[in-house]
Amino acid sequence: MAKLYVVPTPIGNLEDMTFRAVRILNEVDLILAEDTRTSHVLLNHYHIKTKTIAHHKFNEHTQVEKIAQEILDGKNVALISDAGTPSISDPGYLLVHTCVAKNIEVDCLPGATAFVPALVNSGFPINEFVFIGFLPVKKGRVTKFKALAIEKRAMILYESPYRVLKTLEQLNEYCGDRLISVSREISKKFEETLRGNPAALAEHFKKHEPRGEFVIIISGIEK
Numbered sequence: 001m002a003k004l005y006v007v008p009t010p011i012g013n014l015e016d017m018t019f020r021a022v023r024i025l026n027e028v029d030l031i032l033a034e035d036t037r038t039s040h041v042l043l044n045h046y047h048i049k050t051k052t053i054a055h056h057k058f059n060e061h062t063q064v065e066k067i068a069q070e071i072l073d074g075k076n077v078a079l080i081s082d083a084g085t086p087s088i089s090d091p092g093y094l095l096v097h098t099c100v101a102k103n104i105e106v107d108c109l110p111g112a113t114a115f116v117p118a119l120v121n122s123g124f125p126i127n128e129f130v131f132i133g134f135l136p137v138k139k140g141r142v143t144k145f146k147a148l149a150i151e152k153r154a155m156i157l158y159e160s161p162y163r164v165l166k167t168l169e170q171l172n173e174y175c176g177d178r179l180i181s182v183s184r185e186i187s188k189k190f191e192e193t194l195r196g197n198p199a200a201l202a203e204h205f206k207k208h209e210p211r212g213e214f215v216i217i218i219s220g221i222e223k
Contacts, residue, residue, distance in 0.1 A: 008111025
């Protein structure tokens with residue numbers, strides 16, 4: 001019986017692609033890519049010629065039923081995002097949910113996810129942690145920061161270079177002197193992890209232009 005494969009892709013370094021992921025992408029009948037232009041760099045690198053179509057947050061609602069039916073009709077389909085594991089702050093949930101509802105087997109391969117190396121690199125106690133992902137840009141943002149201020153577990157945030165300074169300043173406002181770790185460009189040439197309190201790291205990025213995608217790890221309240 002055909003199935004949906006959820007295939008993680010490298011978050012920076014193309015060498016982080018697994019042998020199994022390459023095999024699956026070669027064997028399936030169709031690849032759904034968040035941005036085909038971005039994915040073709042990876043697919044061409046590994047000489048993968050499988051038919052690829054765009055599947056992203058702007059068209060997934062109109063596609064999921066058709067794709068699910070194609071799988072029911074016998075086509076194996078792989079879902080990839082621009083980087084990392086689909087559904088982790090990327091499109092994918094709706095398709096997976098639809099397939100599960102239709103008793104279509106879903107096989108998520110293990111692979112790259114930005115928050116795992118950032119979490120380990122932080123050096124914080126991580127026996128318990130909570131994944132927040134991207135914070136609201138406007139509505140609900142203050143409410144979310146108030147919740148972060150009382151969280152006892154380590155917290156994981158994703159942030160863009162355009163908002164990271166604002167986020168650090170607001171962490172300083174709501175979480176005070178809490179120790180945090182900021183990782184950027186994970187697995188890439190200019191990978192960097194900085195640790196300190198929010199105020200000190202905000203000052204750093206006022207002097208050094210933020211570049212790349214960021215993962216912020218916030219230590220929990222000491223018990």
